[in-house]
Amino acid sequence: MEDKQSQLSTIIGMGLIFLLVFLWIQYSAPPPPTQEQTAQQSSQTAEQSQNQQTATNNPPPATGQTAASGDSLRNAALAGQFGAFAPAGSGQEQFEVLENDLVRITFSSKGGRIKEVFLKNFEKISTDTAGNELKNPARLLEDDKNRFGYEMTLASGQKVNTADLYFTPTKNGSTISFRADAGEGRYLEQTYSLAPDNYKIDYQVGGNGLNNVLGQNTLRLQWTNYLDKLEKNQQYERTMSSVYFKTTDESADYCDCRSNDTKSLGEKPVKWFSHSSQFFNTSFVANNFTFREFTGETQMFTDAEPDLKLLKTSAVVPLDNGMANMTIYTGPNEFDRLRAFGVNLEDIIPFGSSIFGSINRWVIHPMFEFLARFISNQGIVILMLTLLVKLLLYPLTYRMVLSQSKMAALKPRIEALKKKHGDDQQAMSVETMKLYSEYRVNPLGGCLPILLQMPIWFALYRFFPAAIEFRHESFLWATDLSSYDSIVNLPFHLPFGAGAHISLFTLIWVVTTLWYTWYSMKQMDASAMQNDQMKIMKYMQYFMPVMFMFFFNSFASGLTLYLCFSNILNIGQTVVTKQFLIDNEKITAELEANKNKPKKTGGWRDRFEQAMKEQQRLQAEKAKQQTKKK
Structure with a gap:
């Protein structure tokens, strides 16, 4: 009897213990998670699962080696993508500015290129939905879709574009340099010097120790430029925008202004090329070399599209002298400024190429x-x-x-x-x-x-x-x-x-x-x-x-x-x-x-009179023949 009571007491005690444990769990349980917390937990769970799987496939190294291993993997990936320029393969984009009284130029360390040209004395015209004219500051090269860089063929045969590299900027007054590190004291450098009271930039591209890095001592310039709509008559502005270029022994030429067009010059030496709109241009003039394998391309857009026109240029820049010296002009199509270059750069102004162009100029x-x-x-x-x-x-x-x-x-x-x-x-x-x-x-x-x-x-x-x-x-x-x-x-x-x-x-x-x-x-x-x-x-x-x-x-x-x-x-x-x-x-x-x-005889009047008489005679004979047929 006592054994039964003892067993019953044990069962009741165990039941009370389970009840107390259940109530404690319910009382102390956290509130239901929100949707955001649920998503976060799911993400964490997935990440933990992925980490566990990674840990299973790749056992963790000894303590203190994890960070070093991560850096090694990242460096290996950069080396695989950028070769010797792996040190410049990652970084943070920085912006630097050069300006004078006429222009403010913003540069980006990503590619070491011109990011935007702000023209202080010019405005762009646009219209609102009611047809009213609006004026805003005029800018060149500002489109985020634009791309400018040099394609380099490394000694390994790998191709790397400077547009994908992060350059280190160094500014000194009106000069700024961008350097892309290639390790062991080797580098590629671009230097820009803005002239005072002008739209002209002295530009150099070259480097140090590149003979052991590049497979061939050349760079291939590649430029994609989406032109902005700046004028009131956009249809006419579009037909006056094109890629212009000039060889060393021929007159300036350009791609078709009214349709899609591509011009390739092969081995002809090119002195300069320009992306020109109705009133503005950005031009590259070679100083101590000539461009080779030049290709210019234009692509038309409709009025409904946000951009005016697409211009593209590709050209080979030799580095035989170690440094390629150029002059960049980015600004208005002012005849005297362009003529001052002494290379017929003023021919990009569409005055006409025939006798009428000469009359205008x-x-x-x-x-x-x-x-x-x-x-x-x-x-x-x-x-x-x-x-x-x-x-x-x-x-x-x-x-x-x-x-x-x-x-x-x-x-x-x-x-x-x-x-x-x-x-x-x-x-x-x-x-x-x-x-x-x-x-x-x-x-x-x-x-x-x-x-x-x-x-x-x-x-x-x-x-x-x-x-x-x-x-x-x-x-x-x-x-x-x-x-x-x-x-x-x-x-x-x-x-x-x-x-x-x-x-x-x-x-x-x-x-x-x-x-x-x-x-x-x-x-x-x-x-x-x-x-x-x-x-x-x-x-x-x-x-x-x-x-x-x-x-x-x-x-x-x-x-x-x-x-x-x-x-x-x-x-x-x-x-x-x-x-x-x-x-x-x-x-x-x-x-x-x-x-x-x-x-006087033999004049134009006599000839005209004879012609009229001959025509009169022929008409008379024709009338007689028609009368006979009747």
Whole structure:
């Protein structure tokens, strides 16, 4: 009995002990973990599991050797990736700055390259959703997608790019050096020295003891550059941006500006190359060597993409002299600064490569520079240049007005011929030319001033959107003489690429051109326009200004300002000349005297008259044959 009671007491006691233990566990248990704690615990558990697995596969070394082993593994990995440059394979990116009154240049120790160029005196133009213009500081080379470096082929055949290395910077005044350690006193170094009051950088790349590191004594420069949108007319800015280059014995050349393009020059020695936009560029000029195996590439982007254009360059830089000396220019396309290099670097300014480019470089640009010394407003400079050109061409304008007055004096005789020949236009044309020949009047004399002005117009067509002197310069309602002026922004785009705006300078030019055409045609006798070719010319003179309205609507307002003022001066010169300088009675007497002079043979009038007679004869024979068939 006592044994049973003892067993029962033991069971009850054990049960109470288990109950107390259970209650203690429940009472002292931590609260349920949060989601973050759960994730952290899971991560720790996974890490512990991975560490345990690693420990199983790789038994831990003796105490004190763990850190050394980790460093050895890391160094081995860097050596496998960077070879002798393993000491520069890891590090912390640092930024250094060189600046003067014009520019602030930020450098990165990652690659020892230029990270950003801040232009202190220039702004970029962008628009908000409402179409309002916004101005922000202009920067070059700032895109994070950009990449610049030298590909090195090591003695082992391994390829290493400096863009992946961490350089040690050393700054001394306006000079900064970046050194990539290759061990045992060997290194690759890049040195930049910013010139005062200039956008020019003296640049050197080379090193010490590289003969035992590099498999070949050359570096391959590789540059990828995403251009930023800086201008108001981005479509035109895109077509004026490209990779330019110049060999030692040829003129400067460039990749196609309007499509994707690649230019490879093989072993041709290249003196310089440049990534150039409409008004800015970054250029590399070789001093004690020439680039080899040059390749330039351009890739177009659409307006919807954030970048303007992609430019790429690859070139071999020899280190035969131990150090390659170059000059970097990164800044505005200022003609005089670029010309000062003495290597035709100014050819990157898109003034044109034909005779019109020469007119811009050596005639128009110097004239603008001269006038700008005395006049601060570029709009007034354009007006003064227009006035100067019209004064120089006035002798031709006078001859044009004189020719028109002579034709007007012959009008009664022309009317008599019209009554005589009626609807026979062929006969009328022949007789009219005989009359002009008899009185020595050139019916096309009024075209000469226009023809002589055309080279100037074509040159100015390239000049205004390329000359940085007019960038963001305002005049009247135009805010930028290098781009279009806009008085109305439209919710749609006009046809023929005319843009979504209305240019007032363009409208004024169209109206004044039509009026001047009407006034000039009024002075000519209508019979001179009777044949089909002359009729076509007549209609074209009215049709072309209307068509050019769409073309000029998005063009540089500096050009349309020039054309407007030129038309106004044309009208003024013509009216003043006719009213005050032309004596109609004297002209009539001169015509009669010409009639009595011996007629010269073999001139253009005789040839034209013979051609008209021959054409009249052929038409008569054709009419007879058609009559016989009937």
